[in-house]
Amino acid sequence: MRHILAVAIAVTLMATIVSAQERSQTQSTAVPGPDDALNGEKIFGSSCGFCHQGGGRVAGRGPKLAGTDRPDEYLLNRIRVGKEGAMPAYGRAFSETQLRALVAYIRSLKDGNQ
Amino acid sequence: MTTKRTVSYLAGLATVLLVAGACSMSTSETAGGTARASMSDPSGNDWTTYHGTYRSWHYSPLTEINADNVKRLRVAWVHHPGRSTRGLQSMPLVADGVLYYTGSYSRVWALDAATGKPLWSYFPKLNDDLVAAQTHSPYTRGIALGQGKVFVGTVDGRLIALDMKTGQPAWDTKLVNSEKLTVGFTGAPLFVKDKVIIGSQGGEWPGRGPIFGVDAASGRKVWEFFTVAGTEESKKTWGGESWKTGGGGGWMAGGYDPETNAVWWGTGNPAPLYDWAGFDWKTSGPRPGDNLFTTSVVALDADTGRLKFYHQELPHDAWDFDSSVGEFVMLDRDGKKLVVHPNKGGHVFVYDRKDASVVNVWQLAKNINFVKGVDPKTGALIGRRDLPLGKHTNLCPAIAGGMSWNSGAYSPKTGLYYKIGQEWCMDLEVIKTTPVLEPQAQLDIGANFTLRNPEGAKAHGHLSGRDPVTGTKKWEVTFPEPPLASLLATGGNLVFVPDPRGMLRAYNAETGQELWSHNNGIGHNGGIISYSAKGKQYIAVATGWGSLVGDEFGALFGEPFKSMPKDSGAIVVFTLE
Numbered sequence: 001m002r003h004i005l006a007v008a009i010a011v012t013l014m015a016t017i018v019s020a021q022e023r024s025q026t027q028s029t030a031v032p033g034p035d036d037a038l039n040g041e042k043i044f045g046s047s048c049g050f051c052h053q054g055g056g057r058v059a060g061r062g063p064k065l066a067g068t069d070r071p072d073e074y075l076l077n078r079i080r081v082g083k084e085g086a087m088p089a090y091g092r093a094f095s096e097t098q099l100r101a102l103v104a105y106i107r108s109l110k111d112g113n114q
Numbered sequence: 115m116t117t118k119r120t121v122s123y124l125a126g127l128a129t130v131l132l133v134a135g136a137c138s139m140s141t142s143e144t145a146g147g148t149a150r151a152s153m154s155d156p157s158g159n160d161w162t163t164y165h166g167t168y169r170s171w172h173y174s175p176l177t178e179i180n181a182d183n184v185k186r187l188r189v190a191w192v193h194h195p196g197r198s199t200r201g202l203q204s205m206p207l208v209a210d211g212v213l214y215y216t217g218s219y220s221r222v223w224a225l226d227a228a229t230g231k232p233l234w235s236y237f238p239k240l241n242d243d244l245v246a247a248q249t250h251s252p253y254t255r256g257i258a259l260g261q262g263k264v265f266v267g268t269v270d271g272r273l274i275a276l277d278m279k280t281g282q283p284a285w286d287t288k289l290v291n292s293e294k295l296t297v298g299f300t301g302a303p304l305f306v307k308d309k310v311i312i313g314s315q316g317g318e319w320p321g322r323g324p325i326f327g328v329d330a331a332s333g334r335k336v337w338e339f340f341t342v343a344g345t346e347e348s349k350k351t352w353g354g355e356s357w358k359t360g361g362g363g364g365w366m367a368g369g370y371d372p373e374t375n376a377v378w379w380g381t382g383n384p385a386p387l388y389d390w391a392g393f394d395w396k397t398s399g400p401r402p403g404d405n406l407f408t409t410s411v412v413a414l415d416a417d418t419g420r421l422k423f424y425h426q427e428l429p430h431d432a433w434d435f436d437s438s439v440g441e442f443v444m445l446d447r448d449g450k451k452l453v454v455h456p457n458k459g460g461h462v463f464v465y466d467r468k469d470a471s472v473v474n475v476w477q478l479a480k481n482i483n484f485v486k487g488v489d490p491k492t493g494a495l496i497g498r499r500d501l502p503l504g505k506h507t508n509l510c511p512a513i514a515g516g517m518s519w520n521s522g523a524y525s526p527k528t529g530l531y532y533k534i535g536q537e538w539c540m541d542l543e544v545i546k547t548t549p550v551l552e553p554q555a556q557l558d559i560g561a562n563f564t565l566r567n568p569e570g571a572k573a574h575g576h577l578s579g580r581d582p583v584t585g586t587k588k589w590e591v592t593f594p595e596p597p598l599a600s601l602l603a604t605g606g607n608l609v610f611v612p613d614p615r616g617m618l619r620a621y622n623a624e625t626g627q628e629l630w631s632h633n634n635g636i637g638h639n640g641g642i643i644s645y646s647a648k649g650k651q652y653i654a655v656a657t658g659w660g661s662l663v664g665d666e667f668g669a670l671f672g673e674p675f676k677s678m679p680k681d682s683g684a685i686v687v688f689t690l691e
Contacts, residue, residue: 042548
């Protein structure tokens with residue numbers, strides 16, 4: 001009985017690890033699509049539009065994001081860890097998928113005042 | 115819509131009375147349980163509570179510095195606390211020759227009030243990961259004094275008592291689950307009788323924004339009033355389960371009326387901040403109904419926390435014009451006992467202190483179109499502008515409000531109320547959101563917006579001296595940008611205005627004529643007081659820039675705000691040369 005239980009735990013653990021690896025690979029290689037940008041827009045309007053005004057199209061409390069030349073990894077890191085006294089850290093609040101949806105939304109913004 | 119009503123004690127069932135100790139509370143001045151006389155009477159040399167006294171006048175009766183000699187005002191001493199992230203936003207307090215104040219990260223300092231010599235400091239150990247995840251942080255706007263202790267709320271949800279003489283902690287009570295709700299305390303506590311009253315942050319943060327009553331001697335929580343659905347009756351003003359994430363809060367210190375034993379407190383806006391239901395807000399959308407007790411003034415029994423009476427200034431606030439901003443100026447006129455309370459939307463409400471019935475409502479900000487008006491007899495909103503899903507232009511005032519959270523001042527000598535008005539508007543697009551509660555609650559705004567000038571004018575601010583009950587204006591001074599700091603009136607016929615560019619200005623309280631100014635080198639966004647120490651009168655002002663409202667200035671007004679540091683600030687103290 002004990003042996004069966006140990007095998008079951010091992011199989012479950014292995015499945016979890018494989019699943020996590022797959023998820024990680026998906027996150028790091030997936031090309032953001034229009035759905036990601038739409039999800040990102042929703043998250044943005046909930047938490048980010050308070051400072052990045054006009055949906056990120058113009059400067060306000062926070063900088064304008066449309067047309068930013070910062071690479072994706074920079075944007076992701078800034079959202080994750082924030083900036084003291086200026087921007088909260090969202091690393092614990094949002095999943096990798098949500099963070100990438102936010103970046104996809106920022107990339108979808110047309111550079112120009114609206 | 116009439117929302118004011120007297121609430122019976124039986125109706126206050128949801129107020130959580132945690133400890134039955136009210137009957138044994140001391141009412142003796144000598145027992146050390148009661149407030150200092152200076153908290154009720156503005157005739158002394160000290161400044162012992164956030165709003166000057168329980169009457170919230172922000173007035174010092176001292177006359178050594180006056181309209182005739184203010185030109186001789188010079189810097190006496192300066193204290194730099196360091197690490198002033200978002201500037202110093204706090205109101206110093208003074209008792210018995212010692213000046214106490216808070217810096218960012220809930221740090222507390224005690225200084226010799228005559229020389230600035232540090233006596234002690236206290237830096238609480240905070241949850242740094244939590245602070246990094248907060249938006250309305252890490253500033254702390256004030257402290258309270260009582261029973262030989264200094265009380266400070268922390269951004270990670272604790273209330274701490276320190277020995278006034280040594281700075282050693284007497285107790286440290288966790289009141290808010292900030293690790294889950296993200297918000298904590300930034301506003302000053304209020305010491306009343308033998309309790310410390312403090313309101314948590316809330317607003318667009320999905321929670322229920324409690325106000326707490328804590329035993330000053332032990333740190334034991336005695337009562338907790340939920341500003342969202344704080345009674346069974348008020349829960350009916352929230353459709354479905356929306357009361358669970360309603361926001362509210364009470365993030366600024368209120369006032370106290372000893373005659374009714376009522377703590378008056380202003381509450382925050384509901385969450386989400388903007389409501390895509392638009393005109394159908396009574397029956398649909400994310401929070402159907404009036405959403406009591408958000409954007410309200412509530413009068414709580416100081417001993418039990420039970421709701422005595424209230425008025426909801428904006429039923430179903432859909433604009434972030436909450437009632438947490440605004441001092442409770444208590445006046446007696448023509449046999450009536452009144453309280454004057456400015457609302458962020460730009461109107462000033464005048465109430466009868468016996469039951470919060472509306473005596474008058476007058477308009478301070480000029481650019482207002484979120485309502486066509488407010489009935490001065492009932493306080494009912496006339497012609498409200500609800501904002502359905504989609505784009506809207508020229509909503510006035512902007513989210514930053516027709517008035518902000520720092521306080522005005524009242525002089526019993528001139529009979530005038532001095533208050534800053536803010537003139538700006540915004541365009542916005544209301545969108546649907548879903549509250550994020552796990553693993554940690556997040557802002558729920560519900561719109562993207564952009565601040566703009568009012569039609570046909572530039573955004574600006576103004577200071578006026580008015581009758582506090584009728585709003586009749588005696589004089590007005592305009593500013594290119596709205597001053598964001600608190601004001602100070604003195605018995606020397608002066609009104610002090612710390613402005614955003616860094617100038618501290620003194621005006622003749624009767625005429626509005628500018629008499630003196632001094633450049634502090636950085637914007638002001640905090641408190642200002644006057645006191646006497648070792649026989650001399652002083653003016654103490656907090657400097658430093660970087661609040662959420664101030665952060666708008668760079669994009670809207672350009673320099674010097676684009677370049678103004680947001681990690682600096684000091685206490686600057688003046689006296690006559």
